[in-house]
Structures are given as structure tokens and as C-alpha cells.
Amino acid sequence: MRSIVMSRRKYTKEFKLKVLKEHEEQGVSFWRLGKTYGIEASIIRRWWHVFDAWGE
Numbered sequence: 001m002r003s004i005v006m007s008r009r010k011y012t013k014e015f016k017l018k019v020l021k022e023h024e025e026q027g028v029s030f031w032r033l034g035k036t037y038g039i040e041a042s043i044i045r046r047w048w049h050v051f052d053a054w055g056e
Contacts, residue, residue: 011039016047017056023048 019037022028023044030048034041 013056016051019044020048020051 019033019039022033023030028036030041030044033039033044
């Protein structure tokens, strides 16, 4: 049996801030951002919580 291994993508700090800025300034939902950038909304939501707690 063959197992599927998914590699984790790494996103730059600049990219994360760009996405979060769209959410904050334009009110774009995490779901919509996820569809736009091909990222699970839960990942973007996690970035938001980290940003909210710790800042840039």
C-alpha cells in the first residue's frame, strides 16, 4: 500500500501580512481569501489569531 505524503507549504511573512491586510482593511472573509489564494481558511484564521495576539 502506498502512502500519500503532503508537503507543508511555507509562506513568507510578507505574504501572510498581505492576506491579513485584505481581511482587516477590506473585510474579505477567511473563506474567500482561502479560495482566492488556494489556502485552507483555517490556516489564514490561525495566522490572524497569532497576528492579533503577538502583532507583526
